Each structure stands twice: as C-alpha cells, then as structure tokens.
Amino acid sequence: MALINPKTKEVQVKLVYYGPGRGGKTTNLEYIYNKYQDRMTTKLTTVKTYGDRTLFFDFLPLDIGMIGGYNIKMQLYTVPGQVKYQATRRLVLRGVDGVVFVADSMALREKMNVLSLKDLQENLATFDKNIFKIPLVIQYNKRDLAKEKIPLLPTEKLENILNKQLKAPSFAASALTGENVVETMKKAISLTVSSLQQKLAIKQG
Amino acid sequence: MDYTVELDEKQFETMENILAKELIEVGVQSLLLIDLAGNILISLNDGKARHDVYSLAALAAGNFGAVSEIAKIIGETDFSLLFHKGEKESIHFSRVADDLLLITVFGKEVSLGFLRLKVAEAIKKITALL
Numbered sequence: 001m002a003l004i005n006p007k008t009k010e011v012q013v014k015l016v017y018y019g020p021g022r023g024g025k026t027t028n029l030e031y032i033y034n035k036y037q038d039r040m041t042t043k044l045t046t047v048k049t050y051g052d053r054t055l056f057f058d059f060l061p062l063d064i065g066m067i068g069g070y071n072i073k074m075q076l077y078t079v080p081g082q083v084k085y086q087a088t089r090r091l092v093l094r095g096v097d098g099v100v101f102v103a104d105s106m107a108l109r110e111k112m113n114v115l116s117l118k119d120l121q122e123n124l125a126t127f128d129k130n131i132f133k134i135p136l137v138i139q140y141n142k143r144d145l146a147k148e149k150i151p152l153l154p155t156e157k158l159e160n161i162l163n164k165q166l167k168a169p170s171f172a173a174s175a176l177t178g179e180n181v182v183e184t185m186k187k188a189i190s191l192t193v194s195s196l197q198q199k200l201a202i203k204q205g
Numbered sequence: 206m207d208y209t210v211e212l213d214e215k216q217f218e219t220m221e222n223i224l225a226k227e228l229i230e231v232g233v234q235s236l237l238l239i240d241l242a243g244n245i246l247i248s249l250n251d252g253k254a255r256h257d258v259y260s261l262a263a264l265a266a267g268n269f270g271a272v273s274e275i276a277k278i279i280g281e282t283d284f285s286l287l288f289h290k291g292e293k294e295s296i297h298f299s300r301v302a303d304d305l306l307l308i309t310v311f312g313k314e315v316s317l318g319f320l321r322l323k324v325a326e327a328i329k330k331i332t333a334l335l
Contacts, residue, residue, distance in 0.1 A: 003244035007217040012244040045260040047267075056271075059243075059263040075243065075263065091270040095242020 019102035020112035021081030024141040027175035054080040098135035098192030105142045107151040135191035136168040144174035227327035232315040237308045
C-alpha cells in the first residue's frame, strides 16, 4: 500500500516485477539502473544465489518528481521466479501498488508464463487484491532472440494466452538490449500513480 | 491502491519526538520505523550514521517477513527477539502493533538489554498514538 507521509510530503509507491524464472525481471531493473545511475543516490540492491538467480528480491528506489505537492518515490522490486520460491514471492508482494508481468517469449516457456500469471493472481488474492483491478503492465521479453533463430511465440499468441481477459497495456521488449524497458516502466508508473492522484486530491481537499 | 497506515502530520511529529527521546538520545545510532511492505515512516539518526535507509528498510521488511514464516513452520506464533550482532554495530527488530517494524542500529556502548527496555517503552508510547 502506498505510504503517504504528510510531514515530509513524500509518497512511497511499490512496483513489483513478476514473472517466471529466468524471464528477465532482474535484467529489466539492471538496465534501468545502468541507464539512470548517474541521477540516483542509491544503488540497486540484489539478494541472489551464487548462480546469479534471484534468491529473495532485487530493489531499486526511484524518485520520479512531484505530483500534487508530494514527492513520489517509486520502489521497484523483482521477485524470484523459480517455482520453489512461492512463499518468498508472496512476501515481496505485500503492499504492492502496481505490477509489471515480465513474460518469457521463448516458445518452450509458454506453460511457465501461464503458471506464473496464475501464481500472481493467487498471491494477490491473499492480500485481498484483484489482478483485474491492480495497475498492471505486461512485457513480452526476449524478442531479441528472434535474430538467433530461437523459436519465439508471436506477440499475438502471447496476448491471447496471457492478456485476453486482463486487457492490460503490453510491450514487446528486450531487457538485454533495452528495447521498451523504460517504456514498460513508465507505463506502469503512470498507471500506478494516476490512481494515487485521486487519493492525494482527497487528502488535500 | 490501499493506504492501510494513515497518520497525520501531528502523529508523525509526536512519534518522531518519542523515538528521538527514548532511543537516539540514549545512544542508538539510527532507527527506522517502517511498514511491513518496506516503506519508511520515520528515519532518525545521531547525525553521524550514514546508511542507505531505503535499501535497509526493504531488506529489513523482507528479513522480518521471512523469519515470521520460519516461526510458523516450527510452530511458533513469532520470535520474541530478532537481533543480529556485529563487530562494531548491531541491529534489532521489533514489531509495532500489527503493521509496523521498529529497526534500531546501535554500537557497543548500548547493551542489548538496555536497548530492549527502551524499545519496549518507545513502542508502548507509539502504539497509543495509532
């Protein structure tokens, strides 16, 4: 849940990158950090295994400026995607305000995408949050692999499998090259903050 | 979007004063009052401590959450003490009401027993405001 501090005039908003293991959630945050680190005062925090798999979460705080007289601080998190870290994903989702679902475009990962999305829906429900109502953006990652002749699912098929009912904004992307990484983040921030503005207006009124 | 911890400016100020008096003034180097999602409500220090408080808050919330789950697995409701001892600085975690955590970083000059006493007093006063 967004934390509004009327004394410091600051709002902290939590955005979680979710998705199957090895899908590119951490790579998204690494790209964002590398791109903007000159403007940041804090670094990217990662808790990972020796094999470079996310163990607990990655964390990147971002100041995005003033809205409605409040300084908005986005807290970007990723979750560990491997199936065995179910309990950890639930922990990290606590207090979430917006989600970026990073889907793996590789054809052999089709089933894992579906399972991960279902997992997200169930974990959100444990906090009385509805996947159809929470600010959500879907990213179809790894589109760069097409150049290496690795079989990918067409984005139309991914839309049909993952987004037919949700109808969330979606982006074809490559976290490795940076294509649409920032655009995904900006859309997620925009959706998340727009619901905040109403609350801030009520507080100021 | 939910806003389950809502405090007004006066409450923030009163809580800050309590924490400064009960903890910073007795030698605690820095403290954070955070929610279980890792958001910072209050951050105070002795003027010398320089920690990355946002990362500390996120990790602390995750740590506390993980330890709470461990407690449930072994049949406990919660652990009464969560504390990590360092060579020069140590860190103590304490739950405040249902939704908040008080994290204190302190050096060798403050004993754990004394800190736990002062933390308990501070928490009692803060809880009365919530």
